[in-house]
Amino acid sequence: MRPAPERRREILDTAAEVFAAQGYDATTVRRIADAAGLLAGSLYYHFDSKESMLDEILRAFLDELWARYDAVLAAVLGPRETLEALVTESFREIDRHRAAVAIYQKESRHLREQPRFGYLAGSQRRFEQAWLRTLERGVAAGVFRTDLDVRLTYRFVRDTVWVAASWYRPGGQHSPEEIARQYLSMVLEGVALRDGHRTYD
């Protein structure tokens, strides 16, 4: 027999890809099995249910994301540096877990209502607090504009970052860091040209 305990991970990655491409509900277990090279019933040797696969995908993604976020937040940087670090980590996460992020984007809103996926709501609250605090710190410190609705700004920043998962493909011409740099530049400085605006050297 092959040594394969990573067969499980292999199947889970396949499932994540299919979920991301077709949507969770539209994906049949037979389709996953097909893509992974086995039959539908055999999936249940590795996993309890289709829902368990989804659960495991989302948990792994959120665990890794929060490990990085917590590291950033624990460093207690200035508000602008915190924002830059959070955005950069987000793009790195998209680079690593593209499928999981796409699934999260598409499904979390209605999954959140199921008890089993209640942790999605909890994660979202922590997420929102971390961002709001950072923005408010920045406003107080005079590095962010004071004339904007903070909550609107939060949604703006949050969305601009995460929807990138819907078009980003790893191995493209831009690295996650490069995309993060340009996104940050747009979010912080705007796309309009103005007097004294510096171009890259």
Added chain:
Amino acid sequence: MRPAPERRREILDTAAEVFAAQGYDATTVRRIADAAGLLAGSLYYHFDSKESMLDEILRAFLDELWARYDAVLAAVLGPRETLEALVTESFREIDRHRAAVAIYQKESRHLREQPRFGYLAGSQRRFEQAWLRTLERGVAAGVFRTDLDVRLTYRFVRDTVWVAASWYRPGGQHSPEEIARQYLSMVLEGVALRDGHRTYD
């Protein structure tokens, strides 16, 4: 009998709400019928199929959107004014057809591959061209920054606008025009405070 030829529209609006909330595939015709106050089979007096309902919802949305976009583009404004007008019209469209926009956001990527929904790909190409042309005009005219990847900027602007459909609720404290103003301010000027930055009067 009631006068109702608008019963059809009523059912379609209900279907759009349910599709937007639960996802198209996760929505059963019985659920739609329930919400509309009739039985599943009775839906087929008004519509050919579940897919037809989705098709009609998306077509109505795109038709109206393009009518407004074409009016803006035909006016041949300056690039910055064009961008502002397109964004404002987009938020107005979200205000009017919130459910349809949410469905479009969630489902268009994979629907696009079905022949029946091929027009989604066509619409997306026109959409991309209109935006890219406007941005390139702006770069050439010196009103937009020259150091950004135009395609990245396009996705940035596009996404920031349309994901708003996932959280926007009509009748909230901000009108579509107010949201558009703040979004445009963030996209054009950035969220960072800088010397000489003016707050609202």
Added chain:
DNA sequence: CTCCTTCCCTAACAAGTGTTTGGTAGGTTA
């Protein structure tokens, strides 16, 4: 060799799916 574990297949299950068919209450038209 024999036993055991790992990993998968075959075949079926009940529940739920979109859809069709035939019928009918009640208003409109002639």
Added chain:
DNA sequence: TAACCTACCAAACACTTGTTAGGGAAGGAG
């Protein structure tokens, strides 16, 4: 009144869904 149309219901259809049970091939351990 009679014929007709609109908008719906009741019941069933064929099919797909996620899931389960039993079995078996292939390798490692004794």
